[in-house]
Amino acid sequence: MVNLGKVLTAMATPFKADMSVDWKRVEELADYLVKNGSEGLVVHGTTGESPTLTHEEEYELYRVVKKAVGGKCKIIAGTGSNSTATSVKSTREAEKIGVDGIMIVVPYYNKPSPEGLFQHYKTISESTGLPIIIYNIPGRTGINMTPETTARIAADCKNVVGLKDAAGSLDQTSATRQLCPKEFTIWSGDDSLTLPMMSVGAVGVISVASHIVGKEIAQMVNAYHAGDVKKATEIHLRLMPIFKVLFITSNPSPVKYALELIGQPAGKPRLPLVEPSDKEKEAIKKVLKDLNLV
Numbered sequence: 114m115v116n117l118g119k120v121l122t123a124m125a126t127p128f129k130a131d132m133s134v135d136w137k138r139v140e141e142l143a144d145y146l147v148k149n150g151s152e153g154l155v156v157h158g159t160t161g162e163s164p165t166l167t168h169e170e171e172y173e174l175y176r177v178v179k180k181a182v183g184g185k186c187k188i189i190a191g192t193g194s195n196s197t198a199t200s201v202k203s204t205r206e207a208e209k210i211g212v213d214g215i216m217i218v219v220p221y222y223n224k225p226s227p228e229g230l231f232q233h234y235k236t237i238s239e240s241t242g243l244p245i246i247i248y249n250i251p252g253r254t255g256i257n258m259t260p261e262t263t264a265r266i267a268a269d270c271k272n273v274v275g276l277k278d279a280a281g282s283l284d285q286t287s288a289t290r291q292l293c294p295k296e297f298t299i300w301s302g303d304d305s306l307t308l309p310m311m312s313v314g315a316v317g318v319i320s321v322a323s324h325i326v327g328k329e330i331a332q333m334v335n336a337y338h339a340g341d342v343k344k345a346t347e348i349h350l351r352l353m354p355i356f357k358v359l360f361i362t363s364n365p366s367p368v369k370y371a372l373e374l375i376g377q378p379a380g381k382p383r384l385p386l387v388e389p390s391d392k393e394k395e396a397i398k399k400v401l402k403d404l405n406l407v
Contacts, residue, residue: 115244115274117187117214118152119317119338120331121300122324123160125365125372126174128380134170135380140181145377150327153187154178155216159253160321160365163191165383171203175210183211193218193248197233201240214244216277216319221254227262231269238270245272246319250279250302260285264292277302277319283309290314304330305356308349311337321364322356325371325406351404358400361393371397374407 124146127138143154156178157163157171166174171192179188190207192215194200204215220233238245247266251257257280266273276293278286279302290299290313299315301307307318307330317334320327333348359367365382366389372379374397381388389397401407 115214115298117189117244117246117275117298119300119334120150120323120327121153121155121187121189121317121319122146122151122327123155123158123319123321124178125324125369125379126157126161126166127378128383130380132381132383134166134174136173136177138379139174139177142372142377142379143178143182146324146327147182147186149323150329150331151186151323152331153189153213154182155189155191155319156212158191158216158218158248159250160368161191162365162383162386165386168203168206172206172210175207175212179211187213189214189216189246191216191218191248193220195220195222197236200233200237204237204241204243208241208243212243214246214274215241216246216248218248218250219254219256219258221256224256227259227265230256230258230262231265234266234273235270238266238272241272243272244274245270246275246277246298246300247273248277248279248302250277252279252281257285260288260292263289267293267297274298275300278310278315279303281306283313286310286315287313303356304359305353308333308337308345311345321368322352322359324368324377325359325375325401326352326355326404354400355404358397361396362389367393367397370394371401374398374401 192203249258275298337345
């Protein structure tokens, strides 16, 4: 079984005022996350604003994060695209750079059939020796990877080792757990569902909120695995307000604002995303104050 960790952070990409990547802050943020509960970092994913990064920036992110914290945690490269050929190219580049695994989002916009999804992942799988995590997020891709398709890919592609499950359905998570091999790892893709998803077979979370409460999320996950469900539930309920408020508008705008408030600035999001509204900022600030984080 490939162990990529139980608590991974979907890392934000820090930008300067001119909206170029702030490479110094990339290093500092990666180091901060590793010191605060993250066993792995997913770089160039949704939270990393992958849609607005160039391929040159993408590859440099992998290099910089690997150099900064590669000996301390797992580095997972978000090399997925809605073009299979582009995903293969990015995956090969990431493998050359020396990342520990890749995450491939379900192809967005072009709405492939189940057979198309299978062929997409099979082709990428055959192009690399790296472990692959499927990323199913129907709210962003416009298509839901069914448990049956996930299981088919897992059975045929031996280096497809797990799933980031952001479908938001415990029934679907349960079916995926039933159909896939026991060594196939499932991570929650929604912070608010991590605890309930662990009860039906998820191992942990690929998290956004871990930018702000990483140690607490690690405590929750570890408590659950140690059999202390009461303690895990207490932590889950205490953190629910931050799990929710960080999605008050499109991710990663809220978490970037929250990072600024706790002294870990990551700049503004690139267009077409914008900062949270004044009302949204107040809501984020209130939750952080209530949790004694600011």
